[in-house]
Amino acid sequence: MDLLINHFWELTITGLAIGAVYALVALGYTMVYGVLRLINFAHSEVFMWGSFAAVWALMAVGAGKASGLGLAGYLVIGFVAAMTVSALIAMLLERVAYRPLRKRNSPPLIALISAIGASFALSELMGLRDKPLGWFNLENLRDYLGRPRENLPLPLQIQTKAVFPVFNYDVTNIDLIVLLSAIVMMVILDQFIRRSRLGRGIRAVAMDPEAAALMGINRDRVIRLTFLIGGIMAGAAAMMYLLKIGVTRYNAGFILGVKAFTAAVLGGIGNIRGALLGGFVLGVAENYGSALFGSQWKDVVAFLLLVVILLFRPTGLLGESLGKARA
Amino acid sequence: MNAVRNFFHSIRVRLGKLPRWAQLVLWGLVVLLVYLLPIINPPFLTTTGSDFGAVLFSCAMYSLVAIGLNIVIGYAGLLDLGYIGFFAIGAYTVGMLGSAHATLPLILLVPAAIVVTMISGVLLGAPTLRVRGDYLAIVTLGFGEIVRLVLVNSGWTNGSRGISNIPTPPSIELFDIPHISWQGLTAFVDLETTTTFLKFSVTDSVPYYWLTLTLVFIVLFLDWLMQNSRVGRAWEATREDEDAAELMGVPTFRFKLLAFATGAAIGGLSGAMFATKQQFINPENFTIIYSVLFVAMVVVGGQGNRWGVVFAAVLLTWAPEKFRFLADGRFFLFGILLMALAIFRPQGLIPPKRTVRARKAEEEETEILEEGHAHA
Numbered sequence: 001m002d003l004l005i006n007h008f009w010e011l012t013i014t015g016l017a018i019g020a021v022y023a024l025v026a027l028g029y030t031m032v033y034g035v036l037r038l039i040n041f042a043h044s045e046v047f048m049w050g051s052f053a054a055v056w057a058l059m060a061v062g063a064g065k066a067s068g069l070g071l072a073g074y075l076v077i078g079f080v081a082a083m084t085v086s087a088l089i090a091m092l093l094e095r096v097a098y099r100p101l102r103k104r105n106s107p108p109l110i111a112l113i114s115a116i117g118a119s120f121a122l123s124e125l126m127g128l129r130d131k132p133l134g135w136f137n138l139e140n141l142r143d144y145l146g147r148p149r150e151n152l153p154l155p156l157q158i159q160t161k162a163v164f165p166v167f168n169y170d171v172t173n174i175d176l177i178v179l180l181s182a183i184v185m186m187v188i189l190d191q192f193i194r195r196s197r198l199g200r201g202i203r204a205v206a207m208d209p210e211a212a213a214l215m216g217i218n219r220d221r222v223i224r225l226t227f228l229i230g231g232i233m234a235g236a237a238a239m240m241y242l243l244k245i246g247v248t249r250y251n252a253g254f255i256l257g258v259k260a261f262t263a264a265v266l267g268g269i270g271n272i273r274g275a276l277l278g279g280f281v282l283g284v285a286e287n288y289g290s291a292l293f294g295s296q297w298k299d300v301v302a303f304l305l306l307v308v309i310l311l312f313r314p315t316g317l318l319g320e321s322l323g324k325a326r327a
Numbered sequence: 328m329n330a331v332r333n334f335f336h337s338i339r340v341r342l343g344k345l346p347r348w349a350q351l352v353l354w355g356l357v358v359l360l361v362y363l364l365p366i367i368n369p370p371f372l373t374t375t376g377s378d379f380g381a382v383l384f385s386c387a388m389y390s391l392v393a394i395g396l397n398i399v400i401g402y403a404g405l406l407d408l409g410y411i412g413f414f415a416i417g418a419y420t421v422g423m424l425g426s427a428h429a430t431l432p433l434i435l436l437v438p439a440a441i442v443v444t445m446i447s448g449v450l451l452g453a454p455t456l457r458v459r460g461d462y463l464a465i466v467t468l469g470f471g472e473i474v475r476l477v478l479v480n481s482g483w484t485n486g487s488r489g490i491s492n493i494p495t496p497p498s499i500e501l502f503d504i505p506h507i508s509w510q511g512l513t514a515f516v517d518l519e520t521t522t523t524f525l526k527f528s529v530t531d532s533v534p535y536y537w538l539t540l541t542l543v544f545i546v547l548f549l550d551w552l553m554q555n556s557r558v559g560r561a562w563e564a565t566r567e568d569e570d571a572a573e574l575m576g577v578p579t580f581r582f583k584l585l586a587f588a589t590g591a592a593i594g595g596l597s598g599a600m601f602a603t604k605q606q607f608i609n610p611e612n613f614t615i616i617y618s619v620l621f622v623a624m625v626v627v628g629g630q631g632n633r634w635g636v637v638f639a640a641v642l643l644t645w646a647p648e649k650f651r652f653l654a655d656g657r658f659f660l661f662g663i664l665l666m667a668l669a670i671f672r673p674q675g676l677i678p679p680k681r682t683v684r685a686r687k688a689e690e691e692e693t694e695i696l697e698e699g700h701a702h703a
Contacts, residue, residue: 117665124659303469
């Protein structure tokens with residue numbers, strides 16, 4: 001209890017920073033749920049592949065200790081690499097695991113099974129990444145890949161600095177980078193969905209797919225776009241996660257995916273602003289929880305929160321409505 | 328594919344024509360053969376890289392798991408991704424009451440494991456079975472992970488050090504059975520390797536295989552009784568159309584809870600078998616990836632067909648042991664397999680007869696509708 005009171009502001013700020021990561025990943029779940037009524041179970045692996053892409057891109061450009069303009073350059077490289085790869089994986093997922101099922105009108109349980117299969121295939125593929133080296137005589141790449149079942153650290157090193165104080169806690173530059181970039185991404189997305197023509201298409205399909213089709217909206221294109229946006233957001237989240245946590249591994253997506261899903265449900269699945277709110281709330285709540293019960297119970301707190309929400313308010317804090325978000 | 332189907336069909340017809348006593352004898356022989364597999368060590372089936380008895384034990388144990396999960400997924404249509412949680416609770420009940428906190432004999436531990444997992448199934452199911460089907464998958468996934476985290480973090484369960492010295496079933500040493508070894512296709516009696524009839528020890532898995540196999544047959548029989556009763560029909564109705572079932576007077580929630588608890592109990596039973604065979608358990612034995620393996624068994628086998636899921640459980644356990652190169656990449660392959668099945672054969676490799684029947688009825692219905700359309 002003392003821990004919670006003494007470190008209240010620290011727990012809040014760092015909770016918001018990790019909550020931003022949850023929020024951006026939650027967008028992928030919530031938007032796909034909005035247009036397809038399907039839990040995109042494999043979205044966590046989209047995130048995980050993005051994090052590896054960022055690490056490898058930064059290794060390739062030889063990132064190390066950096067500050068100032070150099071740091072900004074590395075950050076851009078990391079973000080772009082993660083977002084590109086995540087977007088590609090998300091599109092591939094849609095093409096391979098979901099579209100064939102949609103064409104057959106499969107029941108939701110089957111779609112979920114396909115998604116689970118895709119999720120494990122993607123995660124295990126990363127866990128087996130050193131296998132092809134032997135086949136193609138590329139043993140010299142082994143250091144680059146890292147040990148397949150262990151942590152791969154981010155090569156970029158940022159000197160932690162206090163930027164400005166909030167009550168008794170000094171906000172660090174990393175928290176600030178993470179929070180700022182998350183807010184930028186969120187505002188761009190929110191405005192895109194609300195104001196642009198494509199965003200209106202997404203909302204229309206979420207509201208009523210048949211009426212949207214009658215109004216001349218290409219549903220397949222909207223679905224592809226939704227996966228693309230979800231992937232880009234997951235990629236951005238992956239880079240922020242690396243800045244905050246420092247390492248990634250082949251199964252990093254699993255826990256994070258369940259938490260992001262919790263965030264989406266917390267805010268009201270299908271609701272974009274809800275997912276953002278849910279992410280921040282979850283990040284802060286689990287930090288408070290770990291201060292109260294000990295940090296080893298952090299994940300348990302998040303899971304229990306999910307069960308409690310589903311029991312008492314299954315529609316979430318802001319209600320389920322991608323379609324109803326008006327311009 | 329059709330040729331294979333016709334072949335099996337003709338065999339079934341011919342067997343059906345045999346007199347009753349001959350059928351029973353034939354079945355008895357098949358069952359005996361299954362029991363004697365680790366003694367006979369048939370040439371192709373035997374795994375060369377690892378102990379065949381241990382592999383067969385795993386096959387039997389996972390068959391139990393698959394039968395239990397099949398009740399939840401196949402009969403009641405509830406996607407449970409936290410089944411490993413029940414398996415772990417069963418194993419830990421045996422460990423805690425048999426070694427860590429008390430020293431009860433196994434004969435009491437197994438019923439205890441079943442009761443405890445059944446209660447935990449009700450405790451998890453009562454609040455969560457009211458949520459939507461797709462949410463259930465995530466909640467159960469969370470449950471499976473919570474169980475593991477509690478096992479790791481709680482001092483009461485010995486944390487990550489695990490529990491050792493778990494009691495074995497009581498041994499009655501009657502006689503030794505020599506194994507058979509093969510050189511090419513000629514069989515030899517191997518007097519060096521013997522199995523003492525019912526001596527449960529670390530070195531010999533065969534008695535555990537026999538014990539678990541017996542449990543598999545008992546559970547299969549109970550499963551058959553349940554499916555062909557009012558309960559089984561209620562499950563089928565709930566799965567196919569919950570609202571319609573409710574309107575017909577089926578208390579769907581209660582039956583879903585029953586399926587959940589029954590499935591959990593069987594999971595607990597197999598966990599208990601795992602604990603007594605290994606004699607040592609720690610939380611690493613119960614990672615979430617096994618839940619997906621279990622779901623894969625049920626989906627690959629054909630949800631709702633008990634023989635199908637047993638076949639898939641045996642296949643998915645045996646194949647990575649037989650072909651060692653599969654062992655590393657097996658979860659990757661299972662992932663691909665799940666995806667491919669969902670797309671190309673959602674009913675599984677051996678679908679239950681009901682599905683085949685329903686599909687045929689549906690085809691006939693569309694044909695009639697189309698004809699009607701043509702006439703109009």
